[in-house]
Amino acid sequence: MNLLDEDFSNNKENKTKNIIKIIIIFIVLIVIAIIGILSYMIYLEGTTLRVFLDDKENADIKNLLVFEEDGTIYVPVRAISSYLGYSSYNGEYSNRSEITSKCYVESEQEVANLTLNSNKIYKLNLAENRNNYTYMYMDKPVKAINGELYITTDGMQKVFNTTFVYDQENNRITIYTVPYLISSYSNAILDYGYTNLSEVFENEKAILKNILIVTNDRYWGVINASDGTEILECKYDDIRYQEITGDFIVCSDGKFGIMGTDKRIKVDINYDSIELMDYDAGLYLVGRNGRYGVVDLNGNNVIYVENDQIGVDISRFEENDLKTGYILVDNLIPVMKNNKWGLFDTKGNQVVDFEYDSFGYIASSNREAMNLLVIPTYNVIVACLNNRYTLLNSSGEQPIRAFVDDIYMTITGGEKYYQMTANDKVYDVEEYLDRLGVQPASNSDSTSSNTTQTTTNNENSNNQVNNGQQSEQELQNNEEEQQGNE
Secondary structure (H helix, E strand, C coil): CCHHHHHHHHHHHHHHHHHHHHHHHHHHHHHHHHHHHHHHHHHHHHHCCEEEECCEECHHHHHHCEECCCCCEEEEHHHHHHHHCCEEEECCCCCCCCCCCEEEEECCCEEEEEEECCCEEEEEEHHHCCCCCEEEECCCCEEEECCEEEEEHHHHHHHHCEEEEEECCCCEEEEEEHHHHHHHHCCHHHHHCCCEECCCHHHHHHHHHCEEEEECCCCEEEEECCCCCEEEEEEECEEEECCCCCCEEEEECCEEEEECCCCCEEEEEEECEEEEEECCCCEEEEEECCEEEEEECCCCEEEEEEECEECCCHHHCHHHCCCCCCCECCCEEEEEECCEEEEEECCCCEEEEEEECEECECCCCCCCCECECEECCCCEEEEEECCEEEEEECCCCCCCCCCECEEEEEEECCEEEEEEEECCEEEEHHHHHHHCCCCCCCCCCHHHHCHHHHHHHHHHHHHHHHCHHHHHHHHHHHHHHHHHHC
């Protein structure tokens, strides 16, 4: 080999080595780039919010969430309802309309009503087929965003019976529904020594508080879902979880009472029936031997168990938009004894004697007239005696000195009007009350401004009740007096 050939061979070898080096460098760069991309993707995955519904990722729900600057998360009520097993509608469940400032969601088991700017949720258990709603509160009121009603995640949990867990460190949100949680514990209870979970809807919701209501095929008990620790021993004939209070209605030998998660008896187990009347007032309706009374959350008597009936049937007054027949005009409990009706306040004081035949007006001959129980703008109840009608306010007093032929409601153009008839003359109730100086319920100064008028009315109330025939003339005299003053 000559020198020329040797130089050519060396050059070729050097070029080959350089190409190999370039390839190696290129491969290294590609590997570094891949590692960088993978690292960035891992970083992005760790910083990108992921939302899971019952352990399945759901990008649609993620896109519905609205994050406020203070960290509050809002969800659109109607848009999210279908993902959580509910149908949604405008208006109210018991008063159907297209009002967009209200909405309700509905499942097979219950209905929940919501109103713009209110943090109160009204719930109706459809399985129990009754008209009295229960209620609970959200941490913040319903708000409108782009014309849609939104609630916080606290509200979402209460409205839709879910849990909402936000793991901020891993930027992950997990939402669990009751059916999913129940199914996940259906096998665990066997390990705890029980045979079945309660299939009563109210009892199933206890799982949201990490509580299970279980049976051994004979009796019922309550356990901690995490470890099976007994909360209430498995020895009761029946148990019903109280979502609002967190307590339990328990039944033993046909008698009912209330027990807490601390095993303390709050209401003695000696009633034939028991039902939560009102959470804010802290009252239960109890029954024994065909008589009814009211006790507080600690079992103290508020109204003795000696009455024929407590509360009125509001199914006859659908257009009144009432949520309960147990407490009317915010303060009064209708009570019947010996076929006469009276009124107690929520403290247990009797403010109206047992002297009325009924509460509410039932329309008959007048086709335009509608049944009427309360006039909400003035917080007054319609009371009936000897087929004549009057009004009682939230103190049990009569704001007008009259018994009239009818006090009813009409609806024109979607607006509600309240009217009364006496001496073949029709009066607008609200206008008449205004002229008497009675302030609407929303006016905080109503108490002070009406002290004199109310006192005068009360002085005549007993005579009016005993002599309803003369009260129509008094109404006419009042009208003439008002016209003279004007």
